Structures are given as structure tokens and as C-alpha cells.
Amino acid sequence: MATQTEATHTQTPIYFNLTKPQYQELKQEIDGAIARVMEENIFILHREVEAFEREFASYTGTARCVAVGSGTEAIHLALHGLGVGEGDEVLTVSHTAVATTVAISATGATPVFVDVEPRTFTMDASQLEQRLTPRTKAIVPVHLYGHPVAMELLLDLARRRGLLVVEDAAQAHGAEYCGKKVGTLGNAAAFSFYPTKNLGAYGDGGAIVTDDITLADRLAMLRNYGWETGKRYYSLLKGVNSRLDELQAAILRVKLRHLDEGNQRRRQLAALYGELLEGVPGVVLPVEEEWGHHVYHLYVIRADRRDELQARLRERQIGTQVHYPEPVHRQAAYLAMGYGVGSLPETERACGEIVSLPFYPELPHADARRVAAEIRRFYGV
Secondary structure, three states, rough: OOOOHHHOOOOEEEOOOHHHHHHHHHHHHHHHHHHHHHHHHEEEOHHHHHHHHHHHHHHHHOOOOEOOOOOHHHHHHHHHOOOOOOOOOEEEHHHHHHHHHHHHHHHOOEEEOOOOOOOOOOEEEHHHHHHHOEEEEEOOOOOOOHHHHHHHHHHHHHHHHHHHEEEOOOOOOOOEEEEEEOOOOOHHHHHHHHOOOOOOOOOEEEEEEEOOOOHHHHHHHOOOOEOOOOOOOEEOOOOEEEEOOHHHHHHHHHHHHHHHHHHHHHHHHHHHHHHHHHOOEEEEEEOOOOOOOOOOOOOOOEEHHHHHHHHHHHHHEOOOEEOOOOHHHHHHHHHHHHOOOOOOHHHHHHHHHHHHHHOOOOOOOOHHHHHHHHHHHHHOO
């Protein structure tokens, strides 16, 4: 007869994230969308992209959407289209995916890091002013894990100092700040459609949304070699090749119709985790500020003895990840920027304590209960 420990070790694995369950739920719609593109047999900047751009602009409440090749390119092109470039500085955070910094650097500008606040892990806007220099041109706040940045101080500073604001909303499709959807708060906003995002394609993809029609027209040219819109082979601008393809646009149109439902399921799963883990010593649960609508791209806790907890969960066939294990300013590629250990204390503290639990809309609640039970057992409750 197997012991209790042996039985635990032979349980079905709980994966950190799976995209297949969503496909199985939406298979008929997605397969139909793919078939429609294959029948049309035009794959670049055609009807599906145009329709998705209209629909996503409508969803976010913005005037225009320009679909591009990735979320990274969305940030890069938004900044470039607004005139950010060589010699400029852009304020952002180090506690995020390195893609944000990569995009800023791609314009020729210099990223300048601001620390995060400890409750939501998003930009601490109270520290922005002390990081300003005469070269500061823009701010890129990152709506992290599905929670919006506290934008009031940031937007006030931007207005007073004439700074541009490009929201990094790669992890925040459908999130809201004070009742307004993220993406509507700055000059422009960048979204990613990486497969695991709340709105994910089956490959890379991204989009820029804005109310600035002139900017949108410029971005539509920049993403396509700088060609004049509707006129092939004639470049008005020095552009790039960064285009969302028709297949991905068709898939995203299907998934967009189900985004709010998926976000609600994420919120229900987050509430369940919160209920099961409330009061566990050594665990700090994610918060939702009263002014924010959290869409839980990830469910991230602070945990004492984080590495030991991860190892225990791994033994129990439960997948976790850390978003992110090393802040950008402490990574080898960026050490030359000169940020020493302790220069961004909240960012560095977070990287040593956070862990992302298994989380996706279709995660069975029984699996979440098992995850929580193992965490409680680890902490002796």
C-alpha cells in the first residue's frame, strides 16, 4: 500500500500555465477563423487585421489601434512615432520583463529606472520627480501582473513637465484605473498578444492604441517599411517590418469576444486563492487597490523561504515561476548603466520573495485547492 507521501508524489501534475484548454473551448470558432483566412489566401495587412484594429480600439475605448509584430515592437514604435530617440531619457521600472527596456533602447533613448511600490509592484510615481533631468522625454509605466499603475501623480507630472506617456499594458488587457481602461490614459499604449497573455495569439503579436489620429497614421507607415499608406514600394519614413499577420488577427478577433469572460474567471480564481491562503504566516497575498480593476494576468504572492517553497511544490508536481528573478538593472547586459546593489530596494526585495502560482482561466478549482493545501502544509498550517 502506498504511503501518503508516495501518493502525493504520483498525483497528476499541475502546470503553471496551459493554453490548450482555451483552444479546446473555442475550437470551433478558432478553426473557422483560420479556415476563413486560408480560403481568402491573403496573409498580410488585409481584412482580418483591419477588423481586429477596429474591434480592439472599440474595446479599449480609443480612437485607433495599429497592430504590430509584438508587444516589444509596440512600445518601441509608439515611442519612436512620438519622437523619442537618441539623447532622450525614458523613465520606467526595472521590475518588469526586459522587453520594456529593450524597446526603449531600440529608439536610441536611455532607460532610467524608478523603484516600485511594495503593494502592487508597479511604478512608485512619488519617486519620478527626483529622477527627472533636462533629457527626460517620456514615461513608460508598466501595468504589471494585470494591476494598473497609480496614474494620478504620474499624469500630473507629465502635464506639468511636458512629458510623453506610453503605457506598457502588455499584461493588462481589460484592466481599469478609476473606471477607465488602461490604454486610454497616456499619449499611447502598447499591448502584447504573446500566447499566455489575457488576450493571446498563437504566436507573437502586439498593438498600439491611441486617440492621436496623426500618430496612428504615422505608426501604420512605420510598421510597414515606412511605406505611404495604400502605396507599395514608396517609403515616406524610415520604417521597420513589424506587422500582425492575418491568421493571428483572425484568432485574436475570436478571443477578444471572450476576453471579459476570461478575465472574470481569472478574478474568481484569484478570489479562491485568496480565501484559501488568507492568514498563512509567511505569505503576503496580492492586493487590488480601490481605484484599480485587476485582471490577474498572474497571481503573485510574497513568500518567506520562497526558493524552498518552490522546491517543495516542484516535488509535489506543481509548477511555479518567478516574474522576475533578476531585476533588469542587475542583469549582465545592463550592469554598465551603473545601478548598484540597493539602488532600487523595493525592486530588489520583491525579486527575492515573489512567486507566481499556477494560474490560467481554465485551471480547475480543485487544482487551486491542492496548490493552496500544499502551501499551507509547507508553512505548518
